[in-house]
Amino acid sequence: xxxxxxxxxxxxxxGMALQNWLAGFLxxxxxxxxxxxxxxxxxxxxxxxxxxxxxxxERKVAARAGDRYGPNRWGPYGVLQPFADAIKMLIKEDIVPxxxxxxxxxxxxxxxxxxxxxxxxxxxxxxxxxxANLNIGILYFAAVGSLSIIGLLTAGWGSRNKYALISAFxxxxxxxxxxxxxxxxxxxxxxxxxxxxxxxxVLAQQERGWFFLLMPGIFILYFLAASAEMIRCPFDLLEADxxxxxxxxxxxxxxKFALFFLAExxxxxxxxxxxxxLFFGGWLGPWLxxxxxxxxxxxxxxxxxxxxxxxxxxxxxxxxxxxxxxVMVPAGLVGLAITGFVDKLIADTLIAGVVLFVCNIALxxxxxxxxxxxxxxxxxxxxxxxxx
Amino acid sequence: xxxxxxxxxxLRTDTIQINMGPHHPSTHGVFRMVLTLDGETVVxxxxxxxxxxxxxxxxxxxxxxxxxxxxxxRLDYICGITNNWAYALALEKLAxxxxxxxxxxxxxxxxxxxRVMNHMLAIGFLWNDLGATTFTPVVYAFRExxxxxxxxxxxxxSRMMPSYIRAGGVVADLPEEFMPRLQKLVPHLKRFIxxxxxxxxxxxIFRARAVGVGVLKAKDxxxxxxxxxxxxxxxxxxxxxxxxxxxxxxxxxxxxxxHTAGDVYARYLQRLAEARQSLRIIEQAMRDIPEGPVTSxxxxxxxxxKPPKGEAYGRIESPKGELGFYLVSDGSNKPYRxxxxxxxxxxxxxxxxxxxxxxxxxxxxxxxSIDITLGDVxx
Amino acid sequence: MxxxxxxxxxxxxxxxxxxxFVTDVRKFPRRYFRDxxxxxxxxxxxxxxxxxxxxxxxxxxxxPRFRGPLVHLRDPETGQPRCTACGMCERACPHGCIKVExxxxxxxxxxxxxxxxxxxCIFCRQCxxxxxxxxxxxxxxxxxxxxxxxxxxxxxxxxxxxxKEEIKEQGQFWGET
Ligand code: SF4
Ligand code: SF4
Numbered sequence: 001x002x003x004x005x006x007x008x009x010x011x012x013x014x015g016m017a018l019q020n021w022l023a024g025f026l027x028x029x030x031x032x033x034x035x036x037x038x039x040x041x042x043x044x045x046x047x048x049x050x051x052x053x054x055x056x057x058e059r060k061v062a063a064r065a066g067d068r069y070g071p072n073r074w075g076p077y078g079v080l081q082p083f084a085d086a087i088k089m090l091i092k093e094d095i096v097p098x099x100x101x102x103x104x105x106x107x108x109x110x111x112x113x114x115x116x117x118x119x120x121x122x123x124x125x126x127x128x129x130x131x132a133n134l135n136i137g138i139l140y141f142a143a144v145g146s147l148s149i150i151g152l153l154t155a156g157w158g159s160r161n162k163y164a165l166i167s168a169f170x171x172x173x174x175x176x177x178x179x180x181x182x183x184x185x186x187x188x189x190x191x192x193x194x195x196x197x198x199x200x201x202v203l204a205q206q207e208r209g210w211f212f213l214l215m216p217g218i219f220i221l222y223f224l225a226a227s228a229e230m231i232r233c234p235f236d237l238l239e240a241d242x243x244x245x246x247x248x249x250x251x252x253x254x255x256k257f258a259l260f261f262l263a264e265x266x267x268x269x270x271x272x273x274x275x276x277x278l279f280f281g282g283w284l285g286p287w288l289x290x291x292x293x294x295x296x297x298x299x300x301x302x303x304x305x306x307x308x309x310x311x312x313x314x315x316x317x318x319x320x321x322x323x324x325x326x327v328m329v330p331a332g333l334v335g336l337a338i339t340g341f342v343d344k345l346i347a348d349t350l351i352a353g354v355v356l357f358v359c360n361i362a363l364x365x366x367x368x369x370x371x372x373x374x375x376x377x378x379x380x381x382x383x384x385x386x387x388x
Numbered sequence: 389x390x391x392x393x394x395x396x397x398x399l400r401t402d403t404i405q406i407n408m409g410p411h412h413p414s415t416h417g418v419f420r421m422v423l424t425l426d427g428e429t430v431v432x433x434x435x436x437x438x439x440x441x442x443x444x445x446x447x448x449x450x451x452x453x454x455x456x457x458x459x460x461x462r463l464d465y466i467c468g469i470t471n472n473w474a475y476a477l478a479l480e481k482l483a484x485x486x487x488x489x490x491x492x493x494x495x496x497x498x499x500x501x502x503r504v505m506n507h508m509l510a511i512g513f514l515w516n517d518l519g520a521t522t523f524t525p526v527v528y529a530f531r532e533x534x535x536x537x538x539x540x541x542x543x544x545x546s547r548m549m550p551s552y553i554r555a556g557g558v559v560a561d562l563p564e565e566f567m568p569r570l571q572k573l574v575p576h577l578k579r580f581i582x583x584x585x586x587x588x589x590x591x592x593i594f595r596a597r598a599v600g601v602g603v604l605k606a607k608d609x610x611x612x613x614x615x616x617x618x619x620x621x622x623x624x625x626x627x628x629x630x631x632x633x634x635x636x637x638x639x640x641x642x643x644x645x646x647h648t649a650g651d652v653y654a655r656y657l658q659r660l661a662e663a664r665q666s667l668r669i670i671e672q673a674m675r676d677i678p679e680g681p682v683t684s685x686x687x688x689x690x691x692x693x694k695p696p697k698g699e700a701y702g703r704i705e706s707p708k709g710e711l712g713f714y715l716v717s718d719g720s721n722k723p724y725r726x727x728x729x730x731x732x733x734x735x736x737x738x739x740x741x742x743x744x745x746x747x748x749x750x751x752x753x754x755x756x757s758i759d760i761t762l763g764d765v766x767x
Numbered sequence: 768m769x770x771x772x773x774x775x776x777x778x779x780x781x782x783x784x785x786x787x788f789v790t791d792v793r794k795f796p797r798r799y800f801r802d803x804x805x806x807x808x809x810x811x812x813x814x815x816x817x818x819x820x821x822x823x824x825x826x827x828x829x830x831p832r833f834r835g836p837l838v839h840l841r842d843p844e845t846g847q848p849r850c851t852a853c854g855m856c857e858r859a860c861p862h863g864c865i866k867v868e869x870x871x872x873x874x875x876x877x878x879x880x881x882x883x884x885x886x887x888c889i890f891c892r893q894c895x896x897x898x899x900x901x902x903x904x905x906x907x908x909x910x911x912x913x914x915x916x917x918x919x920x921x922x923x924x925x926x927x928x929x930x931k932e933e934i935k936e937q938g939q940f941w942g943e944t
Contacts, residue, residue, distance in 0.1 A: 061784070062522040062523075062524075064783070064784045064787045064788070065522070065524050065780045065783055065784050066522065066523060066524050066527035066528070066783070067527060067528070067531060067783055067786070067787055067815075067816065067817050067818040067819070068527065068787075068817065068818070068819050069787070069817060069819050069821070072821070162404055162406050163406070165404075166425075166428070166748070169427070169428075170428075233519070233521060234519070234593055236519075236521065237749075240519055240749065241413055241519075241521060242413055242414040242516060242517050242518070242519050242521075242752055243414070243519070243748055243749045243752050244748070245412060245413060307777065307780065307781065307784075308777070309521060309522060310520075310522045310524050310780055311520075311524060311587075311773075311776045311777050311779075311780045312520065312591070312593055312773065312776065313515055313518035313519045313520045313591075313593050313594055313597060314518060314519025314520075314521070314593075314749070315593055315596070315597070316596075316597055316747055316749045316750065317428055317747060317749065318428070318747060319596055319597070365768075367769075368768050368769040368770055369768075369769070371592075371769045372768065372769035375592065375595060375596065375599075375769065378599055378600060379595070379599050381600070382599050382600045382603075382649045382651055382653070382654075383648060383649055384623070384648040384649065385600070385603050385648070385649050385650055385651065386603060386604060386605055386606045386609075386621075386622035386623045386648055386649060386650025386651075386654075387605075387606050387622075387623045387648055387650075388605075451861055454893065455859070455861035455893065456861070457891075458861055458889055458891040458893075459861070524780060524783075528783075531818045534818070535812055538808070541829075541830055541832075541833065542830045542832065543832070544832070545830070545832040545833055545834035545890075545892065545905070546833075546834050546890060549889065549890075549891075551891050551892075559941070560832075560941045560942050561942050563830075563831070563832065563940070565810075568810065569810050572810055572811060572812060573812055576812040576813075576814070579814055580814060583779060583814065586775050586776075586779060587775065587776045587779040587780075588776070589772075590771065590772030590775060591772040591773060591775075591776050592769060592770060592772050592773055593773070594772075595772070687893075687896040687897070688896075688897075691859065691893075691897060
């Protein structure tokens, strides 16, 4: 293959050049092995760098929302703060509780982190830039993404702490609930794109327009389900600090705590990146190189997540389950039906898009109306309850 | 009232006991609750307090009347001004001391500022307990509290421990800068309350979490001696400023807002409405405040004060409810008995009844909506 | 419509976020406000905009009435401490953090020992109000954190602090109390 050196293609070109150079003096199987290992190392590096940036960003956004400045002591505008944090985490004493189940206690952070990092394999960082262009990419993402919840369960069980145990209960309940609507939303996207591969989904959006515009209702459903999946506010019940004091990682310290932290932000990055891929046209965009577009869009989505976290309180566990099963699953099924019918019955993509959009808006309005009515009834019943 | 666990033959479940506190982020200090949980549902709750007991009542019996003023600051350390006020009122009744006109107005202005501050803080912390993880509403509330505390510091020399109101008036006249700043601050606080209203009141998550949670029946509340916003949110229009008017509250035109739902949401609305009324009172007081002396009993006389034998109970509507001081004098310069009717403790007594049947997360919310200060509970 | 409350809340926080950047721009290119002009103390309260005081760089001066640790005052003519060791402050202090001993009679009486335990002081100003000789006042000094338990201050140290804080008279800002 010819090696083209453009900004668009720079990462691929570097890889290609390296491969050609290695092939000069190494056998072919060794070259493949080295290149594969290199990709893994690069993905891990991206993961860790993303965590450093995100943890800094999280604090800065939280501070700015609260009329503060955030960390600004270490480095210009505090940019070195994440490194200081990392060093602090690494040199802290690692405490294992006496009564803990040592095996699962030590295993949990590993499962969580590995599960999170593995999702990076199918993220399309740019045109032709995906570590493994699996033809079942989305399926892989959904499966691996929920792997880390097993780690959370292990952590909750292993630390022998009642708060951690409650958190483990909650993690299982929440996982089961939100996998379903998440999968339904993904199926809608896959139906429109006609493929499970992440690259194909992005390319399909080039033809039909961003799916976010076509299916706003499905997008909102996906957004909610993804925040539950990523344990972001308002669905961050597993680590509710005001109720169960950080939940599953209450007993962890030092490096193991850092691993949980790492996993959380890797999840955030991967989830946002996947949302960009599914609904915001992935790396599509004019003028700038594709990988830059991808990063910009991802960070915008991440900012929205952080913004929400700084504004909303948390939902209660029974309400989480109620919304999951009674609202989101039915809405997801209706959305699925709409998408399927429209996609099959209307051949013209433009008309199909308009019809889809209208149906989705109707879906949003309908769900909103029913939830509002239920809430109003509840409030009416509450009025005067103290005097009765 | 307790929740029955249905006996099932195949699946047996058990309850677990959890110690919430004394070091828990949402117990507002060192307060412990022993929760019995069935899954996530609270089956039983036992509040345990006393971790912050400092023996103020006994200590006060060993000190002269004026030396006790700084101790009252430390009861409910969020609103020092109103604590001073209640104590001063009791002492004035005991010794028959007159208060100059201007001092009364200063007391009202600072007391109502304290009320605004306390209510905003209570709302902020309620949100914190609801899980606004990054403290945003709390930080906003703290910002305005800082401005109010700034005024208190300007007048009294200390932010949280003012010791500013003493029997016979206030310690010193307001500094010159005070009034212009207050005139700027009151409209600002109005805007701030409106902003909190926009940000919080209609929030669907908040409403889902707060409506119908922790309902306190009016008759239970009256029986337990609950007072303040918690009682008024249960539909009882009982405000000591109206029913047993002290100081100069009969001159001001204000309403006592009442809500009838008695849940967390009603308490939130109640606080918001009361803060608005307080600003109304401040505006009128600012308009009418006369010139003149601010104390009828300078320090040198006050420190030698020997009230006649007898007893007196002075009570005010502190931001958290009825705060009373019961003083018994044996004719010496030290109180024979110094009893505090603290608001937070009595408001807390019904916590168990409010919480049973709700979820773990609601316990925290209900506790937050009662708005306790542990310094006031344990004394 | 269900959900508008959430959007309203988001708009409020967004406005605050933007507000802090506006403050940044206003003080550009400096990162800190210069002494004394920090907006937290400005008489114009604002709703949006950063409210932090970046402490070691920005120090807000205390109000004249601020109650900090005790200082002793000097006689303007002789430069000697005005205290006559009468012991009124010791008796007035609710926390018992003052200890005075003195020798001599009447006007000639001078303190031989004056110990002030700043670690126990609650800055209530009752000692100052009780002093009949205008000998003490509370200072506006507030950086009290220290590495050792050196909390018992003696007379020379209190005088020195008084000189440093430039306090000349008792109750300058308080009027009649
Ligand atoms: S400081 Fe004042 S009250 Fe205290 S001993 Fe000296 S003169 Fe007396
Ligand atoms: S300020 Fe109060 S506590 Fe401190 S020494 Fe004076 S009287 Fe005692």
